[in-house]
């Protein structure tokens with residue numbers, strides 16, 4: 001399996017290298033989408049990586065798809081690969097047929113019967129051929145597929161300029177409805193794990209740009225990297241990125257059937273914190289040049305500022321994680337918390 | 348795509364079932380010890396000296412665990428050792444007596460020592476009966492160890508050591524100090540011409556004077572070495588190879604759980620008395636502990652494959668120490684009752700210990716600034 005995940009990441013890297021040029025990324029700013037890139041993704045079935053082989057997928061667990069997702073983020077690719085992967089898993093778990101074209105995912109629960117009612121943000125909604133909707137039903141989810149053609153979106157953008165459209169429906173007709181064995185909490189946790197991997201991908205690039213700049217820009221007769229103050233702030237940011245990467249990779253390894261209850265929140269919290277430091281540091285090192293639209297840095301830092309808040313910001317996941325920890329610590333067993341931190345798997 | 352950082356990695360390392368079984372054994376033992384009153388859990392417990400505890404751990408085979416059986420070891424893996432060390436730290440058990448000998452002096456002797464040295468020292472260390480100090484720092488050589496001036500001069504049958512060491516933790520209770528000395532005059536290469544000696548701290552010419560730390564405790568010392576005779580049989584490794592020998596042990600010294608679990612008893616006390624208002628604070632600390640455990644264990648795993656992850660180890664220590672200090676701020680800021688951290692309870696006791704010890708976290712074992720220099724070089728910044 002580990003070979004396959006690297007092969008997919010390499011394949012993504014090849015496609016992105018050809019199609020996801022800085023011009024293409026800039027052109028998609030302001031709510032755009034690279035349809036050329038998405039066609040290539042579909043031809044290689046990268047968006048179906050987590051489906052079974054019978055459905056044309058690679059049969060990867062979501063954790064194993066993260067190296068590929070990280071690669072898309074390395075390129076600031078203007079396509080919703082993470083949400084499409086998760087949407088396809090939901091449809092498959094609900095036994096619904098996978099549609100053609102871009103699949104988007106509602107981020108909030110809706111009221112679903114034979115029709116849909118409610119409001120949800122839908123990243124890349126305006127570009128989608130179909131949208132996956134969901135509703136909590138006990139420990140599982142009711143899942144539905146919507147044709148957005150007749151729906152009106154209130155168009156919105158996140159700080160990265162990605163389309164985050166508000167879908168508002170009253171009795172909107174559905175193409176199909178099914179039941180998926182996945183809890184709403186797990187769905188949001190998978191989303192958080194995906195965003196953690198994406199954050200790692202953009203952090204890596206922001207840092208690479210900052211290191212390169214520090215090595216080439218000369219002031220006071222020396223490269224910026226000769227100044228210890230610059231070295232140390234870059235190292236601190238690098239340490240943050242390394243920590244986020246370790247947390248995310250561990251969470252991926254531990255989340256085989258279900259998102260791990262400690263590892264996934266920890267990974268999203270750690271990635272959000274790290275990304276904040278990385279963005280601030282990269283901008284400081286790049287000076288005014290990094291504050292321009294012309295320089296590529298903002299394609300990474302604006303994604304940091306958006307993605308750290310999607311699928312739960314640090315505060316939300318910290319509260320959830322802390323509540324679990326508190327319960328384990330207050331059972332009367334002085335080792336209760338440590339027992340939980342070190343259970344098999346996390347060790 | 349990404350540049351130099353690619354080489355610095357923390358791949359996920361699984362904990363084998365054998366190590367989990369060992370973990371349970373150690374935890375049960377420590378719970379019994381705690382219940383019987385043999386120790387009171389404390390923060391920064393690897394700075395606390397207890398011969399009794401070290402001997403008990405030695406008797407159970409939990410010291411020198413990775414060493415060959417012929418030298419008193421158990422031939423267990425570094426991951427198993429890692430598990431035992433984190434259990435000891437999480438329990439807040441006093442493990443300072445053997446800590447240095449088990450973590451670095453023993454491994455140095457195993458790697459660079461003569462067969463006689465191995466047979467003599469390692470079994471005693473593994474039994475928890477023989478303790479070591481680190482004789483590196485000097486008044487004029489702190490971060491810049493290459494300016495060490497203590498000299499070793501060749502004499503008949505051995506070496507004569509003259510100079511001064513400082514900040515030597517537990518020198519007054521340890522048996523030996525691996526002492527870093529200049530054995531040939533400084534040349535262009537500042538790192539050449541150093542050697543390590545196993546100095547018997549009871550030998551004639553050794554004077555140990557206490558230095559009391561800010562909390563009034565006597566942990567570290569200054570050592571005066573006045574022509575101390577060290578026989579040839581107590582040279583450690585190569586004459587002239589001292590610097591390289593030190594470098595090869597840095598990863599062991601810097602990557603262990605003691606670089607982020609020193610205030611674990613405080614975290615636990617905070618969780619035990621937490622209300623739902625404290626959940627966010629608690630969750631943010633747990634995310635750090637989770638992450639650092641993975642990074643630290645990954646370094647242990649990499650050492651097992653023969654890699655020398657010095658840069659990764661520097662990052663574990665720097666990121667870990669930063670958390671150890673910041674978590675105290677988080678605990679303070681999360682106080683919602685008027686009594687706060689002065690309620691006379693376990694939380695107060697652990698908080699005060701953590702605060703008083705915290706300045707040492709980012710100094711001992713290489714300062715944050717020195718560590719960042721190591722990483723900066725690996726990133727191609729210097």
Ligand SMILES: Cc1cc2nc3c(=O)[nH]c(=O)nc-3n(C[C@H](O)[C@H](O)[C@H](O)COP(=O)(O)OP(=O)(O)OC[C@H]3O[C@@H](n4cnc5c(N)ncnc54)[C@H](O)[C@@H]3O)c2cc1C
Pocket residue numbers: 228480481482483484485488489490491513514515516517567706707710711712713714715716717
């Ligand atoms: C509790 C404790 C126990 C210790 N135990 C031992 C022991 O058992 N054996 C032993 O040998 N030593 C021991 N030490 C000493 C420890 O290794 C030194 O404190 C450490 O190496 C720093 O040296 P220094 O204190 O002389 O500070 P200095 O080197 O003088 O540094 C002071 C400050 O300046 C910074 N600085 C120095 N050089 C630079 C530079 N080039 N760039 C940027 N910043 C710089 C440092 O990072 C630090 O913040 C112990 C220290 C403590 C606190």
